[in-house]
Amino acid sequence: MLEEIDARIAAVLAADGRCSYTDLADKVGLSVSAVHQRVRRLEQRGVIRGYAARIDGEQIGLPLTAFVSLTPIDPAEPDDYPQRLLPLHQIEACHSVAGVESYIVKVRVASPSALEALLAQIRATANVSTRTTVVLSTPFEDRPVTAGFPVAAAAPAVVTGPVVHPEG
Numbered sequence: 001m002l003e004e005i006d007a008r009i010a011a012v013l014a015a016d017g018r019c020s021y022t023d024l025a026d027k028v029g030l031s032v033s034a035v036h037q038r039v040r041r042l043e044q045r046g047v048i049r050g051y052a053a054r055i056d057g058e059q060i061g062l063p064l065t066a067f068v069s070l071t072p073i074d075p076a077e078p079d080d081y082p083q084r085l086l087p088l089h090q091i092e093a094c095h096s097v098a099g100v101e102s103y104i105v106k107v108r109v110a111s112p113s114a115l116e117a118l119l120a121q122i123r124a125t126a127n128v129s130t131r132t133t134v135v136l137s138t139p140f141e142d143r144p145v146t147a148g149f150p151v152a153a154a155a156p157a158v159v160t161g162p163v164v165h166p167e168g
Contacts, residue, residue, distance in 0.1 A: 002047065005028060005030065005038070006038060006041075006042060006047070008027075008028045009024065009028055009035065009038055009039060009042065010042060010047060010048065010145075011144065012024055012027050012028065013039070013048060014144030014145055015144045017051040017052070018051075021035050021036050021039070024039070054142055057108045061110055062090075062108040062109060062110055063110070064108065064109050064110065064111060064112065064114070064115055064134065064135075065106065065107070065108050065134075065135040065138070066106075066107050066109075066115055066132050066133060066134045066135060067104055067105070067106055067107075067132070067133045067135070068104065068105050068106075068107060068119065068122065068130050068131070068132050068133075069100075069101035069103075069104050069130065069131040069132075069133075070101055070102055070103040070104070070105065070122070070126060070128040070129075070130060071100060071101050071102060071128055071129045071130075071131070072102055072127070072128055073127050073128060073129055074127065077127060079102065081094075081102065081103055081126045081128065082094050082096075082103070084125050084126045085105065085122065085125060085126055088118065088121060088122065088125070090107050090108060090109050090114075090118050091105045091106070091107050091122075092105075092106045092107060092108055093105065093106040094106075101131070102128075105122070115132070115134075119132060
């Protein structure tokens with residue numbers, strides 16, 4: 001479990017991974033050097049696993065997103081589907097799941113025909129049956145994980161006048 005201040009740092013960075021140490025220090029109420037040490041510790045502990053740009057699939061020619069459920073054809077085969085599927089760059093994420101399926105993968109492709117070709121490749125590579133759900137729209141995605149601290153609450157509250165409680 002994270003200390004409250006570390007959770008607040010993680011919440012700010014989850015919302016804005018490009019936040020400077022100076023801005024981060026202001027938002028969580030610590031000195032720049034203290035924030036820098038805490039961020040480095042969070043990285044070393046694996047709490048912060050990295051920083052990345054979120055790319056719009058449509059803008060790079062991959063407008064079709066789908067979730068593909070994988071069920072082994074032969075349950076006696078080794079459970080090495082992630083390793084077998086790793087070379088398929090169209091697979092964005094692979095999740096081991098409980099239920100009828102063994103895994104669910106998220107894929108991004110250019111067209112329905114590209115999805116059809118990818119499904120054939122997945123079936124052949126992993127010896128699985130597939131069930132596919134095509135995404136029509138994505139109201140939100142990549143929401144930051146904030147350990148119960150909403151980003152807006154990451155900075156300590158500063159009260160400059162009387163506290164007024166809403167009616168309700």
